[in-house]
Amino acid sequence: MTRLPHPIPYQGSKRKLAPVIDRYLPESMETFYEPFAGSAAMTIYAAYHQRAKQFILADSLQSMVDLLRSIVENPEWTATRYREIWEGQHKDSHGFFNEVRNRYNEERDPVDLLYLICRCVKNAVRFNGGGRFTQSVDKRRPGMHPHKMQAAVEGVSSILRGRTEFRVGDWQETSADARPEDFVYMDPPYLGTSIGRDKRYHQQLVQEELISGLENLRQRNVPFALSYDGMTGGREYGPPLPVSLGLTRLSIHAGTSSQSTLSGRHEQTVESLYVTPGLAESVSGVVNPKVEQISLAL
Numbered sequence: 001m002t003r004l005p006h007p008i009p010y011q012g013s014k015r016k017l018a019p020v021i022d023r024y025l026p027e028s029m030e031t032f033y034e035p036f037a038g039s040a041a042m043t044i045y046a047a048y049h050q051r052a053k054q055f056i057l058a059d060s061l062q063s064m065v066d067l068l069r070s071i072v073e074n075p076e077w078t079a080t081r082y083r084e085i086w087e088g089q090h091k092d093s094h095g096f097f098n099e100v101r102n103r104y105n106e107e108r109d110p111v112d113l114l115y116l117i118c119r120c121v122k123n124a125v126r127f128n129g130g131g132r133f134t135q136s137v138d139k140r141r142p143g144m145h146p147h148k149m150q151a152a153v154e155g156v157s158s159i160l161r162g163r164t165e166f167r168v169g170d171w172q173e174t175s176a177d178a179r180p181e182d183f184v185y186m187d188p189p190y191l192g193t194s195i196g197r198d199k200r201y202h203q204q205l206v207q208e209e210l211i212s213g214l215e216n217l218r219q220r221n222v223p224f225a226l227s228y229d230g231m232t233g234g235r236e237y238g239p240p241l242p243v244s245l246g247l248t249r250l251s252i253h254a255g256t257s258s259q260s261t262l263s264g265r266h267e268q269t270v271e272s273l274y275v276t277p278g279l280a281e282s283v284s285g286v287v288n289p290k291v292e293q294i295s296l297a298l
C-alpha cells in the first residue's frame with residue numbers, strides 16, 4: 001500500500017479506514033468538505049487519489065485549523081518551527097513538554113499543538129472542559145523526527161496547496177454552502193451518552209443538533225458519509241440515528257481499539273458509517289443496503 005503523508009499523528013484519525021470509506025464516495029466530486037477535520041485523514045486520502053477538485057477543511061478548534069493551514073500553505077516554515085521545538089526538548093524532555101503545553105494553553109500556537117500531539121501519551125490528545133490541552137508527555141518516545149515531519153508536511157502541502165479552503169466554526173456553518181455535486185465527510189466526536197464527556201475533543205456534540213444538521217443536508221440533496229457511533233467490546237457509543245433520515249448504515253470492523261489498549265484491554269472496535277442513498281448500492285457485493293448491515297473486514 002502507498003504510504004500517504006501524515007504530519008499529524010492523531011489517535012482516532014481515520015487514516016486506516018480511509019481506503020474503506022473511500023469505496024462509498026461518489027465517483028466525481030466537485031468540492032470535498034471535511035467539517036470535523038482533526039488531522040484531515042480523509043481529505044489527505046481523497047486529495048492524494050485525486051478524488052475531488054477542491055477541498056474545504058474545517059474544525060471548530062481554531063488552532064487545529066491554523067495548523068492545517070500552516071502545513072498546507074507554509075510547509076517550510078512549519079517544518080522548521082517544528083524542528084526548533086523538537087530539538088529544544090533534549091535536556092529535560094518532561095519539563096520541556098510541560099513548558100510547551102503551558103505556552104500552548106496561553107497562546108494557542110499551532111506548531112506547539114503539533115509538537116504536543118506528537119509527544120503526548122500514545123498521541124491521544126486530551127482537552128479539559130475549558131479547552132486546555134491536558135495530556136501528559138510520553139516518556140518512552142521522542143515524537144516524530146523532524147526529517148519525517150518535513151517530508152510529511154511537504155507531501156500534504158503538495159497535494160492540497162492552491163485547492164483548499166480553511167474554515168473555523170461549527171460544522172453546520174462550515175458546510176452550509178455544500179451543493180449536490182459536492183460531498184461532505186463527517187467524523188464528529190462520539191456523542192458519549194454511555195461513556196460521559198469525550199475528553200479527546202475540546203467541544204462536545206448534541207445529538208439533536210447533529211440530526212437537524214443531517215436533515216438539512218438531506219433536504220439540500222447533498223451527498224454525505226458520517227462516521228458516527230461505534231462499539232468496543234460490546235459497549236455501544238451513541239444512540240442510532242433515526243430511520244427517517246433514509247441513510248444506509250454500514251458496519252466497519254476497525255480492528256483493536258487503541259483506546260482500550262491504553263487501558264490494558266484488547267477489544268475489537270466496530271465503527272458505523274452512515275451514507276446517503278445511492279452510495280452503498282454502487283459498491284459491488286452490497287445486495288440490499290436499505291435493510292442490511294454490511295461488515296467489512298479491513
Ligand SMILES: C[S@@+](CC[C@H](N)C(=O)[O-])C[C@H]1O[C@@H](n2cnc3c(N)ncnc32)[C@H](O)[C@@H]1O
Pocket residue numbers: 010012013014015035036037038039040041042058059060061064169170171172187188189190201202203204205
Ligand atoms: C473525531 S475528530 C475527527 C478526526 C478526523 N477524522 C481525523 O482523521 O483526524 C472530531 C473533530 O471534530 C472537532 N469538533 C468537535 N465539535 C465540532 C463541531 N461542532 N463542529 C466542528 N468541529 C467540531 C474536534 O475539534 C475534532 O477535531
